[in-house]
Amino acid sequence: MTDMMRSPEAAARRPAGLVAGGVQAVMRLTDPPMRALQRLIGAARMPYVFLLPNLVFFGLFVFLPIAINIVFSVTGGTALYPAERPYVGAEQYARLLDCGSYLDPGSCREDLFWRGVWNTLTFTVFQMVAMVLFSLGTALVLNRPIRARGFFRAVYFFPVLLSPVVVALIWKWILQRDGLLNAALTMAGGQKILFFVDPGWAMFWSVFVSVWAHMGFYTLILLAGLQAIPRDVYEAAEMDGTRPWRVFHRITLPLLWPNLLVVLVLVLIRSVQVFDEVFVLTGGGPGTATLMIVQYIYTTAFANQVQNFGLAGAASVLLGAVLFILTMIQLFLTRRRSR
Amino acid sequence: MTGGLLRLLTRRRGGRGWHWTDVASYAYLALGVLLMFGPVLWLVLSSFKTPSALLEFPPSLLPMAQAEVRVEGYPQPLPLFTVTMEDGSVRELAQVRRIGIAAQMVDPKEPAKTIRVPVDRRTPVRHLAFAVGNYTDPLTQFDFLRYLRNSLVVTVVATLITLLINSMAAYALSVYEFRGKSLAMLGVIGTLMIPITIILAPVYLVVTKLGFVDSLWAVILPGAATPTGVFLLRQYMLTIPRDLIEAARMDKASEWRIYARIVMPLSLPALAVLAIFSVMWRWNEFLWPLAVLTKTEVHTLPIALNAFQGELQTQWHYLLAMTVVTLLPVALVFAFLQRFITSGIANTGMK
DSSP states (O other): OHHHHHHHHHHHHHHHHHHHHHHHHHHHHHHHHHHHHHHHHOOGGHHHHHHHHHHHHHHIIIIIHHHHHHHHHHHHHSSSSGGGGGGGTHHHHHHHHBBBBBTTTHHHHHHHHHHHHHHHHHHHHHHHHHHHHHHHHHHHHHHHSTTTTTHHHHHHHHHGGOHHHHHHHHHHHSSTTTTTOOOOOOOOOOOOOOOOTTTHHHHHHHHEEEEHHHHHHHHHHHHHHHHSSOHHHHOOOOOOOOOHHHHEEEEEHHHHHHHHHHHHHHHHHHHTOHHHHHHHTTOOOOOOTTOHHHHHHHHHIIIISOHHHHHHHHHHHHHHHHHHHHHHHHHHHHHHOOO | OHHHHTTSSSOOOOOOOOOHHHHHHHHHHHHHHHHHHHHHHHHHHTTTTTTHHHHHOOOOOOOOEEEEOOTTOOOOOOOEEEEOOOSSOOOOEEEEETTTTEEEEETTTTEEEEEEEGGGGGEEEEEEEOOOHHHHHHHHSHHHHHHHHHHHHHHHHHHHHHHHHHHHHHHHHHHHHOOOOOHHHHHHHHHTOOOOGGSHHHHHHHHHHHTTTTTTTTHHTSSOOHHHHHHHHHHHHHHHSHHHHHHHHHOOHHHHHIIIIIHHHHHHHHHHHHHHHHHHHHHHOOHHHHOOOOSGOOOOOHHHHHHHHHHOOOOHHHHHHHHHHHHHHHHHHHHHHHHHHHHHHHHHHHO
């Protein structure tokens, strides 16, 4: 009887056991050569052996590319190999930064880059405000003594796991001309709206869909922060008859502030690099209304007729500099939080 | 009134009965369920509709199809309608053809006699019908199985490599003291700041030089070493008691044996979290595969889906079905490992 009751769990454990057994078998096979290696170079040098694969990967696919990127950004032509590219100095940067007025992309030589910059900025500002408001609101509600908290938390969280392409297609289907939302609008007596033909709506839905897809992640971080606030602080406040707004303002917000900061910076870093969902949802359109910086870089390097690695490289270096600063801020904040 | 609203923002002690803020909370959550689940449910329902049902406006909630009957003397099955006759009686008739505002109809029981009916007097007979063809046709019409296989290969192989090399690096950085350790740590932290978005073209160059263009290795290898993975595992390995490792050394175990037989099994929870993350990253990865996989034979599911949505503008029925298939594995993983994933993210603050 007990066996029967345990069987589903055991059945679930069997594949896991099989995998573990396979791993163990591989490890047993690798043991003799690694032992021989240790005898050859000595135990003190073994850490380098353990580090080597990762460092090779980082070197080949991160550090070397950074160097190549800088080379790209100071060379011209259409060749992919750096040796075949003529040196042009800061010309690519000059081309990117050549603007009549930075406030008006139309006056710039690379107007698409500046449209990307302004669109990304707009997106980032709205995204940060909406994301923090909704994830904080949801975390506060989920932190109340409610039934089925696990279920509701899962409801907000599951889109985080979905592929951005899937997310974009789900919403594209709802927002299309004869889609569900327009059906609801006409039934309510309104007019159909062509959401992807109107620049304002296209940007609105880009932000909305990104918030929909990722708010569960930030809700989790904030909820963890809320649950770490000791209960007795609230109980003391309640005994003193402190008004709810004051409790939120003077207790919840200050104690949650480190988490909130981390969320803000994370949203910022991710928003600056936004690409996937927006690209599939709007294709950067209508026109260039939702063209983001990363899409500009991708198009310049890969999708255009003439692949301009130099210009894309220069734009990448500029974006990389911004991200570097933002990540330094994030590391500083997380380090302060963990202290 | 405002006090009540503000109470919503603060923790309330339980056991006081139903305050209206509780009602507001549950209303918010119910709206959330609708807004988060609704779109996915709509996708799944729509994916079972026939192309003609998809063109309907306003759309019906459930996948419906018009009933058809075979009538003697007509080679094609005929669409079935309910018709209100002039004398007020209601009959079920099959439509032979439509001529302007009149329809030529026939009673399936009396196939010889045709009846002319104004079109506004007939309504189609509809029943629930799942257009399974949306799912089965792409298997034969497009290389859907190949994209599925490509995605599976990339996800599994990349996750195995990620687990192996990141755990090795984490082991070195957590158990040993050696020259250059802080430099190595700095290098790992440094890569944290370089997302692939800003080194697309140069990584493309490296991959080309290595001869991996238009092979799945081009997608598998560049992201295999991840700084988040190293950090997650190192943090966990630091908690393994040193005595255990020292004891193994006393027993003349090699360093590799200590890693493989002691540290790895003890790090299983952290390895599982990294495995789940890696599966998510790889299954959903978009920008890099989009840049590097130009041949359709090596497309992964997200890339194929994106290509389809460009080419098959009018074939939403296939596109929706394929989207559901892409979504399914993630939904299953989530259904079984939900608690694990959410606590993993809450503890590490990464995704």
